[in-house]
Amino acid sequence: MAVWVDTDDFDPRIIMDSGQCFRMVETPDGLFELIAFGQRLTLQKEGPRRVRLDCAPEAFDRLWRPYFDLDTDYAAIAAAAPQGDHYLAKALAVSHGLRILRQEPWETLCAFILSQRKHLKAIRACVEALCDRFGEPVPGTARKAFPTPQTLAAQSEAQLRTCALGYRTPYLLDAARRVASGQLDLAALAAQPDDMLLAALCTVHGVGVKVAECVLLFAYARHAHVPIDVWIRRVIDLRYGGVSPFPGYGPYAGVYQQYMFLLEKGGLDS
DNA sequence: AACCAGGGGTACC
């Protein structure tokens, strides 16, 4: 079964390489494969404005339509960008087809805890290793689901160390224990305003503002939030003379940020 | 083979 999405603003490859998700890969036969919600999804770009998703219509409506944020008009977001902002305009053009995903909060929190001082490639590797070691099987693939908070919370630090997460190991364990115990209710937090959500996430040991902002943007679709990492720091310093343009970008500042992140990194992958 | 990576905690002042 398959569902087709007809839009000019949906490019699986751009999304795969965008640095917001870490479990999307290109298969040898040119399909894009991702694991989320304990399931495997394959998709393929069939033309300049058509993407095929291999799933049932019910799964599309319940999971993948929200996941890919398909009810948001990215052409309108691009059109709303401030005029005369050359670097932003270029960033929007270069990564046309990018979308900000609505990923699962738990996985997103963990992935960005692990992202500290790592390249995208290294993040992918350690996320996948964590899944291989502690995740449940997924139908139709040898790849595993992202481990549940309960599973990770039940591990000793020594057991988690086998995934070679380095100094991030206790951070991940603290996140797992807080979520598994209900002390940090990631589902309930979806109803909270941005500042409450941010503060709650920052209670986890090893989660600072930057990681929390990534979770707000890439899981909770708080599109106004701009994670300031080394690359965005570089954008501000090099392209905007040290004065952040983001406060003037309005409700989609975080979306613009992601296009600029990609441009500043200079292309895809790595 | 050094150097550095989508940072954050801690110890100072």
Place this chain on the structure above:
DNA sequence: GGTACCCATGGT
């Protein structure tokens, strides 16, 4: 409240 310094591991 600001600033060095360390953290553990893998790519380049």
